[in-house]
Amino acid sequence: MKYRILIFLLAIIYVLLSVEDFEAKKVVAVHEEVLQKSFSATxxxxxxxxxxxxxxxxxxxxxxxxxxxxxxxxxxxxxxxxxxxxxxxxxxxxxxxxxxxxxxxxxxxxxxxxxxxxxxxxxxxxxxxxxxxxxxxxxxxxxxxxxxxxxxxxxxxxxxxxxxxxxxxxxxxxxxxxxxxxxxxxxxxxxxxxxxxxxxxxxxxxxxxxxxxxxxxxxxxxxxxxxxxxxxxxxxxxxxxxxxxxxxxxxxxxxxxxxxxxxxxxxxxxxxxxxxxxxxxxxxxxxxxxxxxxxxxxxxxxxxxxxxxxxxxxxxxxxxxxxxxxxxxxxxxxxxxxxxxxxxxxxxxxxxxxxxxxxxxxxxxxxxxxxxxxxxxxxxxxxxxxxxxxxxxxxxxxxxxxxxxxxxSEINTMEYDALQYDLYQEAVTVLKNKDEILPIKNLERQKIAYVKLGDDIHSPFVETLSQYAEITEVTDSSLLGITTKLKEFSTVIIGFHKADGAWKNHDFKENELVWLYEIARTNKVILDVFAKPYSLLQLTTTENIEAIVVSYQNNPIAHSVSGQLIFGSIDSKGKLPVSINEDFAVNHGIQLKKNNRLGFGVPENVGMNSLILSRIDLIAQDAIDKRMAPGMQVLVARKGKVIYQKAFGHHNYDKRTEVKNTDIYDVASLTKIMATLPAMMQLYERGLVNMDTKLGEMLPVFKGTDKEKINFKDFLSHYARLQPWIPFYKTTLDANKKPLDNYYRKSYSNDFSLQVAENLYMRNDYRDTILKIIADSKLLPKREYKYSDFTFIVLRDYIEKTTGKTLDVLVQENFYQSIGAHYTMYNPLRKFDMSVIPPTEDDTYFRNQRIQGYVHDMGAAMNGGVDGHAGIFSNAMDMAKMMQLYLQKGTYGGKTYFSKKTFEDFNTCYFCSEGNRRGLGFDKPQLGTAGPTCGCASMTSFGHTGFTGTMAWADPEQEIVYIFLSNRTFPDSNAPNNLSKNNVRERIQQVIYDAIEK
Missing domain, CATH: 3.20.20.300 (Glycoside hydrolase, family 3, N-terminal domain)
Structure with a gap:
C-alpha cells in the first residue's frame, strides 16, 4: 500500500516539474528506481x-x-x-x-x-x-x-x-x-x-x-x-x-x-x-x-x-x-x-x-x-x-x-552458391496443386506456354524451364491477343517477377490481375510468384488457378530452383511463413516428391570442387586454340544435378558464330546408345530377343549366310567377327568421285526420297543393297574384339521390321518426347535452322559441299540420315538426360522405360576375361591400357565415343554423367585426329574425377 501512495505522489511531482530541470532529473531517477521495484514485484x-x-x-x-x-x-x-x-x-x-x-x-x-x-x-x-x-x-x-x-x-x-x-x-x-x-x-x-x-x-x-x-x-x-x-x-x-x-x-x-x-x-x-x-x-x-x-x-x-x-x-x-x-x-x-x-x-x-x-x-x-x-x-x-x-x-x-x-575472392566463394541452392530448394513453397498438375508429367502430351507478369528479369526462369521441355514465351499488347494465342497450349506457366528489393513494392498492377484472372479462366495455369508472399493478398480468388508456387525472390537461383520443382527434379518442402487471407494459413505448404529428372546446382552441392573443375576451361580452350576442334560443349552432372555446362569456341574457324549450350551437334556413333540400343532394350524386355537369339532369326537376309548363327550377345559385344566398316558410297560414284545418276537425283521424287545432303537424293531401294552387302561380307578369320558399325546398321532394320515404325519416329515417341529431349532428332533441319547446327566437314570426296545439318557418316546419309549407327543430332543437355536415364537403370521423370535387370544385362562385360571390354552395345572402361576413358572411371561405368569428336559416359559408382560434343572433323575429317591424340576428352574426364571431394 505504501508503495502505491509513493508512486502516486512521485507521479504528481513528475508532472509538475520539468524533466529538463536538473533537480527534476534527480527526482526522475528515484521515480525510475521505485517503478522498477514495483514492476518487478508484479x-x-x-x-x-x-x-x-x-x-x-x-x-x-x-x-x-x-x-x-x-x-x-x-x-x-x-x-x-x-x-x-x-x-x-x-x-x-x-x-x-x-x-x-x-x-x-x-x-x-x-x-x-x-x-x-x-x-x-x-x-x-x-x-x-x-x-x-x-x-x-x-x-x-x-x-x-x-x-x-x-x-x-x-x-x-x-x-x-x-x-x-x-x-x-x-x-x-x-x-x-x-x-x-x-x-x-x-x-x-x-x-x-x-x-x-x-x-x-x-x-x-x-x-x-x-x-x-x-x-x-x-x-x-x-x-x-x-x-x-x-x-x-x-x-x-x-x-x-x-x-x-x-x-x-x-x-x-x-x-x-x-x-x-x-x-x-x-x-x-x-x-x-x-x-x-x-x-x-x-x-x-x-x-x-x-x-x-x-x-x-x-x-x-x-x-x-x-x-x-x-x-x-x-x-x-x-x-x-x-x-x-x-x-x-x-x-x-x-x-x-x-x-x-x-x-x-x-x-x-x-x-x-x-x-x-x-x-x-x-x-x-x-x-x-x-x-x-x-x-x-x-x-x-x-x-x-x-x-x-x-x-x-x-x-x-x-x-x-x-x-x-x-x-x-575469399568472401565470394562457390560454397555460398551451393548453400543458396539448398536454401531455395527448402524454401520454394507449393500452395495449391489442383489435379496434381505439379510436377508436370507426360511431356509428350504437353504444349507449354510462358507468360510474364511483373517488371523485372525473367529470362533465367524461362531458360531453366526450357531445359526440361519446349517452352513458348507468349507476348501480346492486348488481353484478347494473348488469350487467343494461348488457346493452342495445354498448360500456361505465369511468372510474376518483381525486383529483388526488400523494401520495393511487390503488388500486382490492376491490369495484371485482370490478365491473370482471364488467362486462368480459359487455360490450365501454374502461377509462380517471384515476389513477397504478401503480394498474393491482392488475389480475390484463386479458384481457376490450378497451381500456385511461391518462390519469394526474383533472382537466377530462385528461378533455377523453381523451374526444377515445376518439372519434378526436386521435392517441394517449403511452408508459408505468413498467412494469405483465408486461403492459405501460416505453415501451409504442399509437399511434392521429385520424379528423378536432372536438376541443376553447383559442384559443391554434390561434393565436388569448383576450382578444380574449372581446369576443364583451360583444356577446352587449349584444344580450340590449337585447332583440334572449332568449338565444343562440355557437361558434367553428379547425383542428379548438372553442375557444369559450358560452350566453347565457334561453329567453324571463321569465328562468326559462337557455340551455345543449345546448339545441336552431329553426335555420330553416340547414336548407337542414344537411339538403337534403348529401342533394342525395350524389345529385349518384351522377350522378342534374348542372349541366344540368332541373327538369322532376326532378319531373313542373313539366313543361309555365315552370319546366320551369330548370337545376340556376341553381336552386340563386337565379338562376332564382323568387318569394322565398308565405304558403301564409293561404289555409287563415278571415276571423278561424282554421284552416279542411277543412284542419285538432285531433287526429291517418290523413288529417290532418301536425302543425302542439300540437293542430293538417293534411290529408295539402296537400303536393301547395303544390308545385302553386309550379309555377303566376309567374316574376319579370328574371333576377337573388333568394333563394327554393321551391328547397329543391322539392328535398325530389325527394329523397324519388328515395330512397324521407322527408327526416327520410334525413338521420338518412346524416349525423346517424354524425357524432354526436344533438341534431339534425326535430320534436324526439319525442325531447326542451320544456324544452330555446327558443320562437320567440307566434303570434297562424296557430296562435294559443306555438311551442316545433314549426317556426316556416309552410310547413314545414304539411308536418308536415319540409321542405327549414326544420324542423331543433339546437344549436351539432351544427351545427359538419356545418360541419366541409364544411370537410373531405366527410369526418368517418373516413368519406367525398361527394368533394372534389362539395363544390367546390357551393361555387363561378358567377355572381359577374354580381353573384350565391351558390354552389349555400351563401351566400357579400359582393359589394360586400351580404352576410351581416363582410366579413372569405375568398371561399372559405361558410354560411347563418336567419330565427330563426341563422348557420353556415365559412372554409377560416382553418379557421374559426362558429355563432350564437338565437330573436330571440320573442315577435313581425314586430317590427323589431334583431339584424340591429345586425349582431350580423357583429360577432361580426369579433371572431373579429381574434382570429387575425398
Whole structure:
C-alpha cells in the first residue's frame, strides 16, 4: 500500500516539474528506481531454461579489462559508448571527420553502411591504426554483407528463410555470414531480426522478418545466431521489444505498439527470452511507443528505463551488450535534440549509442551529467567494462589489421552458391496443386506456354524451364491477343517477377490481375510468384488457378530452383511463413516428391570442387586454340544435378558464330546408345530377343549366310567377327568421285526420297543393297574384339521390321518426347535452322559441299540420315538426360522405360576375361591400357565415343554423367585426329574425377 501512495505522489511531482530541470532529473531517477521495484514485484515467475553463457569470462580477459579500464581517462571511457556511422563510398571529408572523432573524442566503434569490401577494409585498417583502443566494427548485414556493400554475397531475405524447415541450413548460413564478417574485420552483425511480422502492411520490417509465427521466428533466429557466433562474430537481436506489428517506419516517425503487457510478453518477447537463454551476445532497442510498457506518452522505448533496464536486463536476465537503434532516426531524434537523446538512452540502460548525430555535444552532456550526479561513475563503469569485455572476446586485445590479399575472392566463394541452392530448394513453397498438375508429367502430351507478369528479369526462369521441355514465351499488347494465342497450349506457366528489393513494392498492377484472372479462366495455369508472399493478398480468388508456387525472390537461383520443382527434379518442402487471407494459413505448404529428372546446382552441392573443375576451361580452350576442334560443349552432372555446362569456341574457324549450350551437334556413333540400343532394350524386355537369339532369326537376309548363327550377345559385344566398316558410297560414284545418276537425283521424287545432303537424293531401294552387302561380307578369320558399325546398321532394320515404325519416329515417341529431349532428332533441319547446327566437314570426296545439318557418316546419309549407327543430332543437355536415364537403370521423370535387370544385362562385360571390354552395345572402361576413358572411371561405368569428336559416359559408382560434343572433323575429317591424340576428352574426364571431394 505504501508503495502505491509513493508512486502516486512521485507521479504528481513528475508532472509538475520539468524533466529538463536538473533537480527534476534527480527526482526522475528515484521515480525510475521505485517503478522498477514495483514492476518487478508484479511480474509472474517464469519457468526458465538453463541459461547458456556463450562467451565465457576468463582470467586473461578480466586481467586485461582491469588493466585497460584503470589506464583510461574520462574522455576515453565516455568515448567508448559511441558507435559512429562510416561509409566507404564517401569523399575524403567524411573520412577525415571520422579520423577526428577517433583522435579527438576517442569513440569506441563504427557502424559501416554503403561502400565496397576492399574500400571498407582499407578504411577499417586506417581507422583502427588511429585508435588507441581498437574499435568495434559493426554492420547491418541481415541477408549478408550485400545489404550494405557491393561486390559481396547476398543471401535470401529472412521471410524466404521463414519457409525453410531445415534449421541446420540456416545455422550454416549464419556461419558463412560470420566467416565473411570476420574476414572483413567486423565484430557485430546486427542480426537476426526477431520481429514477428503480424502486420502485412508493416513498411520497414516485412521481408526482414522470418514470419508471423513466434515459434518459427525463434527457431530460425536461434539457428542464425548460433551460426554467426560460432565464428566469433556477435549476433544482435533486434528490434526490442518488437517492431513486427506496426504500420509506421521508425526511421520517419514513432510507431505505436498498442498491445497489453501480457500479449507482448507472450509474443514479441518470446524470441528474446529463448535466444538470451542460448547465449545471445547483444540486443538492439527500437524507437517505439509502447504504452503498456512505458507510461509516459509517446516516449521512445530506446530511452525507457522500464523497457531497457527493468524488462530487458532484469526480467529477461540479459547480460550482453545493449545497442540503441540509430539515434538519427526520427523515432528518436524528433523526441529530443542531439546530445540529450544520447544521454537519455544511456540513462535508460543502453551500453552503446548507435549512429549519434553529434558526438561532441553528446559527450559534453554525459560529462555534465556525471558532474551533477544525474549519472554515476558506477553506471558508466558498468557499460565501459562490459564493452571492454566484448572487445577482448572479439580478439581486439591482440588486434591485427585486415589482410587485403584475396579479400574479394575469399568472401565470394562457390560454397555460398551451393548453400543458396539448398536454401531455395527448402524454401520454394507449393500452395495449391489442383489435379496434381505439379510436377508436370507426360511431356509428350504437353504444349507449354510462358507468360510474364511483373517488371523485372525473367529470362533465367524461362531458360531453366526450357531445359526440361519446349517452352513458348507468349507476348501480346492486348488481353484478347494473348488469350487467343494461348488457346493452342495445354498448360500456361505465369511468372510474376518483381525486383529483388526488400523494401520495393511487390503488388500486382490492376491490369495484371485482370490478365491473370482471364488467362486462368480459359487455360490450365501454374502461377509462380517471384515476389513477397504478401503480394498474393491482392488475389480475390484463386479458384481457376490450378497451381500456385511461391518462390519469394526474383533472382537466377530462385528461378533455377523453381523451374526444377515445376518439372519434378526436386521435392517441394517449403511452408508459408505468413498467412494469405483465408486461403492459405501460416505453415501451409504442399509437399511434392521429385520424379528423378536432372536438376541443376553447383559442384559443391554434390561434393565436388569448383576450382578444380574449372581446369576443364583451360583444356577446352587449349584444344580450340590449337585447332583440334572449332568449338565444343562440355557437361558434367553428379547425383542428379548438372553442375557444369559450358560452350566453347565457334561453329567453324571463321569465328562468326559462337557455340551455345543449345546448339545441336552431329553426335555420330553416340547414336548407337542414344537411339538403337534403348529401342533394342525395350524389345529385349518384351522377350522378342534374348542372349541366344540368332541373327538369322532376326532378319531373313542373313539366313543361309555365315552370319546366320551369330548370337545376340556376341553381336552386340563386337565379338562376332564382323568387318569394322565398308565405304558403301564409293561404289555409287563415278571415276571423278561424282554421284552416279542411277543412284542419285538432285531433287526429291517418290523413288529417290532418301536425302543425302542439300540437293542430293538417293534411290529408295539402296537400303536393301547395303544390308545385302553386309550379309555377303566376309567374316574376319579370328574371333576377337573388333568394333563394327554393321551391328547397329543391322539392328535398325530389325527394329523397324519388328515395330512397324521407322527408327526416327520410334525413338521420338518412346524416349525423346517424354524425357524432354526436344533438341534431339534425326535430320534436324526439319525442325531447326542451320544456324544452330555446327558443320562437320567440307566434303570434297562424296557430296562435294559443306555438311551442316545433314549426317556426316556416309552410310547413314545414304539411308536418308536415319540409321542405327549414326544420324542423331543433339546437344549436351539432351544427351545427359538419356545418360541419366541409364544411370537410373531405366527410369526418368517418373516413368519406367525398361527394368533394372534389362539395363544390367546390357551393361555387363561378358567377355572381359577374354580381353573384350565391351558390354552389349555400351563401351566400357579400359582393359589394360586400351580404352576410351581416363582410366579413372569405375568398371561399372559405361558410354560411347563418336567419330565427330563426341563422348557420353556415365559412372554409377560416382553418379557421374559426362558429355563432350564437338565437330573436330571440320573442315577435313581425314586430317590427323589431334583431339584424340591429345586425349582431350580423357583429360577432361580426369579433371572431373579429381574434382570429387575425398
Amino acid at each position: 511480474v509472474p515467475e517464469k519457468v526458465k531454461e538453463e541459461k547458456i553463457t556463450y562467451f565465457e569470462t576468463t582470467d586473461a580477459q578480466k586481467k586485461w579489462v582491469d588493466s585497460v579500464y584503470k589506464s583510461m581517462t574520462l574522455d576515453e571511457k565516455v568515448g567508448q559508448l559511441f558507435m559512429v556511422a562510416a561509409y566507404s563510398n564517401k569523399d575524403s571529408a567524411h573520412v577525415e571527420s571520422i579520423d577526428k572523432l577517433i583522435e579527438d573524442h576517442k569513440i569506441g566503434g563504427l557502424i559501416f553502411f554503403q561502400g565496397g569490401p576492399v574500400r571498407q577494409a582499407k578504411l577499417t585498417n586506417r581507422f583502427q591504426a588511429k585508435s588507441k583502443l581498437p574499435l568495434f566494427i559493426g554492420i547491418d548485414a541481415e541477408w549478408g554483407l550485400s545489404m550494405r556493400l557491393d561486390s559481396t554475397y547476398r543471401y535470401p531475405w529472412n521471410m524466404t528463410l521463414g519457409a525453410v524447415q531445415d534449421m541446420k541450413l540456416i545455422e550454416k548460413l549464419g556461419a558463412q555470414m560470420g566467416e565473411q564478417s570476420k574476414r572483413m574485420g567486423i565484430h557485430f552483425n546486427f542480426a537476426p531480426v526477431l520481429d514477428i511480422n503480424t502486420n502485412p502492411k508493416n513498411p520497414i520490417i516485412g521481408n526482414r522478418s522470418f514470419g508471423e509465427d513466434k515459434e518459427n521466428v525463434t527457431d530460425r533466429a536461434l539457428a542464425l545466431m548460433k551460426g554467426l557466433q560460432s565464428q566469433g562474430v556477435f549476433a544482435t537481436g533486434k528490434h526490442f521489444p518488437g517492431h513486427g506489428d506496426t504500420d509506421k517506419d521508425s526511421h520517419y516517425t514513432l510507431p505505436t505498439i498498442s498491445f497489453n503487457k501480457e500479449r507482448i510478453d507472450d509474443v514479441e518477447l518470446y524470441p528474446y527470452r529463448k535466444l538470451i537463454n542460448k547465449g545471445l551476445a547483444s540486443v538492439m532497442v527500437a524507437h517505439l511507443n509502447v504504452p503498456s510498457l512505458e507510461k509516459r506518452s509517446n516516449y521512445p522505448s530506446s530511452i525507457s528505463y522500464n523497457i531497457v533496464t527493468n524488462i530487458l536486463q532484469k526480467e529477461l536476465d540479459f547480460e550482453g551488450l545493449i545497442f540503441t537503434d540509430a539515434l538519427n532516426m526520427k523515432g528518436a531524434s524528433s523526441f529530443k535534440k542531439p546530445g540529450d537523446i544520447d544521454l537519455e538512452a544511456f540513462l535508460a540502460g543502453n551500453d552503446i549509442l548507435l549512429f549519434p548525430e553529434n558526438v561532441p555535444v553528446a559527450i559534453t552532456k554525459i560529462k555534465e551529467a556525471l558532474q551533477t550526479g544525474t549519472l554515476t561513475e558506477k553506471r558508466l563503469e558498468f557499460s565501459v567494462r562490459k564493452i571492454l569485455e566484448y572487445k577482448f572476446k572479439a580478439g581486439l586485445h591482440s588486434y591485427q589489421p585486415i589482410s587485403l590479399l584475396n579479400l574479394h
